Amino acid sequence: MRIPYTMASGISSSGSSVGTTGWIPQSLLQGQQGSGRSSALKTRQQVKWAVYICAFLFCLQALLERASAEPVLASSLGFCKTVPVLKGAPLHCCLPQPKRAPIRFKFPRLRRTLSGRPILRERKPAHVVQKDPEYVRKYNLAYARMKALPETDPRSFLNQWRVHCSFCNEAFKQRKTPGPLGPETGVLLQVHYSWTFLPWHRMYLYYHERILGSLINDPTFALPFWNWDNQLDQVAAMIPAMFLPGFGVPNSALFDEFRNPNHMPPKILHLGYNSSSKQRANRI
16 A cells, blocks of 8 residues: 655655655644644643633632722811821821812813814823923923912912822821711721722822813813833933923923932933832932
């Protein structure tokens, strides 16, 4: 019985060898193809079972452990204590008593172009928008006007700082009953270290951004963000130049003379920063 043969790669159709391989029986090739299909099928089955096992373990862990996401109650604006912020020194960052009842949030109506397209705020990387002189002028003007507001104005830069300081440093206590008149629980209000961290700060930035836009009469104004984790672009990972002295566009309201000089360019933010003395001296 003759076994049919086929050519392997490296053999010409005329039978002359162009490589080191020779004639391979077709039955052997079919066996190798079948073995490959069997191996792929086995791998898929193993992956499937791995997914099933992981899902089972995840469900079992969820049943055995209780996830805590209890609501955070209203703050005790009538009680406020000093908080240690700067090297352990007590700091007063309490908010003034509200003079009117809270206003329920309502989603604003979107402004639209003449063609009907919605006009949205678009937050862009700081190292990109700093190349736009017009944006830097608006950005600087917005903070200049915010810093010029009197301390009694809740929109002032000082009171904007107080909001973040008091809610993020346990200056208030929680109430048993929502509202400023409910009895205190004695539990300090801390928006960090819990599920409240992200939604609270999103809310804080939302209103902060709207205040800045209203001060320059630009409802489309958007804050920039620092793209510090982009380690492929060293300019992105540095402190943006528009916050530093000597910038080409007026930026006095953005500049802070008390920034640590060890953090200035050309140093970039180190993703493994752990506040050790050596890293503080050489990196952000």
